[in-house]
Amino acid sequence: MSYDASARAARGTVPASDATFWGRLAGWGPYRAMASFTTASPRRQFIVLAVFPILWVLTQHLGPMVQMLRVSLTDAYPVAPGVEQHLTIEHYLKFFQDPLFWQPFFRTLIFAGVFTFCTLILTYPVAYFLARHVSPKNRMLLLLLLLIPFWVGEIVRTYAIMILLGNTGAVNLVLKWFGLIDRPIPFMYTSFSMGVGIVYLTALYMLLPLYSALEKLPKSLNEAAADLGAGAWTRFRRVTLPLTIEGISSGCTLVFLISTGFYATPVLLGGPSTTVFAETIAGFFHVAGTQWPTGAAFAIIMFLAALCITAAFQRLMTMLRKGDKT
């Protein structure tokens, strides 16, 4: 609409200066006062621009984590009126005292590691195929085809896996048709069904970094290696793999962090023997609220552990890459 107005203004049918919305805005007293106040100096202009984002990230992005840390260090939360609040690390100590707590913790980390590795093994050939063996025209189409299911939510896809793997599910039905089994294999409520579900949910986060790393890789490098007499396997191991380590590293980091955080999927697909730490943490928040500090402490422990592991992993990958160059 404003463009129409300015076009008319340009033809001279109306006075140019205050005909358009923007012209009127620029001429409007209060706006002019505000504009000249905020843009008086580059410094002031920067401050006006920066104050809100900085306050936002401090209070909204960092704030929840800081508050969680604070709650995890108080002896009782919420604080009863008239009672003095004490700092304590008892909630952190609780973690080490009961295998009911640290077993799910280590299980979560091991599961997340294994599932991340499975996702990598599964998606690498897919990304490789898309980036190296498909013409650029079809590439986008084949990639988009894979993206469709990933627009669908976590719960819906978890449910789809339940139908696939149930005792009367599709896999058991097919196995029975082929006469491979007499009675259904109980896939559900095991670490296997959980793995299938979590890999299903995270595959995209691995696929995209791998794909973009592989796509950037110039074909000529492989051809040069082939000219120098390297076989297919050697070419892969000495050229392709080292040069895509960055993609592998960021894909694995993402998938690892995401898979430690799943709550609904383990609840629906796992069983009593596969309780993950997310369920343990959630348990402290179902009840009215006296156990929040413990839950907060456990969440902090898990976050730190996940961060340390991914940091160590990235370090290792960087070392591998550097080691290969020398």
Added chain:
Amino acid sequence: MNRRNRILLSCVYWAFVAYVFVPLILMVLMGFKDSKFIGFPIRSYTLDWYMGVFEDAETISAFLYSVAIAVLSTIGSIIVGTWIAVLLEGRKFWGRAVIFGMTILPALIPGIISAIAFRIYARYLGIEPGMGAIVWAHAVHNVPFVVLVVMARLSTLPKSQIEAARDLGADPLIAFLRITFPYLVPAIMGASIFCLLLSFDDFVRSFFLGGYEPTLPVLIFAKLKSGMSPEINAIATAALLLTAVIGVWAERFTRRMNKDS
């Protein structure tokens, strides 16, 4: 040799396609089963479950609730995210890396931990569990994605246009609104769709911050916990169709917009 590799790899690709599509197709099919029990084989088909979805008040209100939350939280994320992106892109100042790190933080925190942290913080701020709390948590959680998308687009903005506008007398705000903002529209559209879907699909934050009224994923989860039934398939299929169609459309839309400009 190369040919054999190629065939092998294409088999892996199509197997992967099967892995991601078959479960969803089976789920859609199961919604047509003329029986209360989930399981194969399906002997007779019915449309009743799907028809039932449109008559079920609980489902419809959960659906509308989810849509309202998605729209409101997306508006918040877009405003804040664009603002942060404009601050961070192409500007060097002390502490920029720290601000950027904090901006990305919510996207990196594992789901359950983020949900718990939001729950605790909502109580600290005095926000009651319910719609306001969910909208707030979704908005904060989605900001990093908006920032990344908008920053990527902003980095390709020809600086000369802004300079030209300034030379012609536009103040920074008007230059932003008339030059930068229209240039960012494709990115903002793309980011909005992404945020809408993230919010609509989100379970863990809605679950921990919700009051008595369930969002659609929370409703499906609650129904699943009390047992599988084709009714859930029908509800889930409706959610699936909506998200997949919007996702594919957005994908094409942003591609076209990016090509045009």
